Amino acid sequence: MSPRSRMGELEQAVLEVLWGLDAPASGREVHERLSGRDLAYTTVMTVLDRLARKDVVVREREGRAFRYAPRLTRAAMTAELMHEALGGTDTDREQALVSFVGEASAEDLAALRRALDELA
Secondary structure, three states, rough: OOHHHOHHHHHHHHHHHHHHOOOOEEEHHHHHHHHHHHHHHHHHHHHHHHHHHOEEEEEEEEEOEEHHHHHHHHHHHHHHHHHHHHHHEEEEEEHHHHHEEEEEEEEHHHHHHHHHHHOO
């Protein structure tokens, strides 16, 4: 199982903040957006560092600090996780896909049909 598929709740919350921004953010900016969670600034910085080590976020130096951005869009990360799940299963890949589609909503099925039509 990849590090991205084993993210904790706080890591996911930090990533959600980064996805919600239009540009890379400093640790302070992420901390401010998580203000309702009563977290220490150092905790947020530790999480950002951990996400960078897992290659979930990229960081670029700006002066003495870093700015952080998600490596992938939300949709791209979801797709990557789905590929990992299908690749790591001992069961039949086709059966897993059929089971997934069998439980999909009408909206999800319509989106799948559109995507398949675009690929054809």
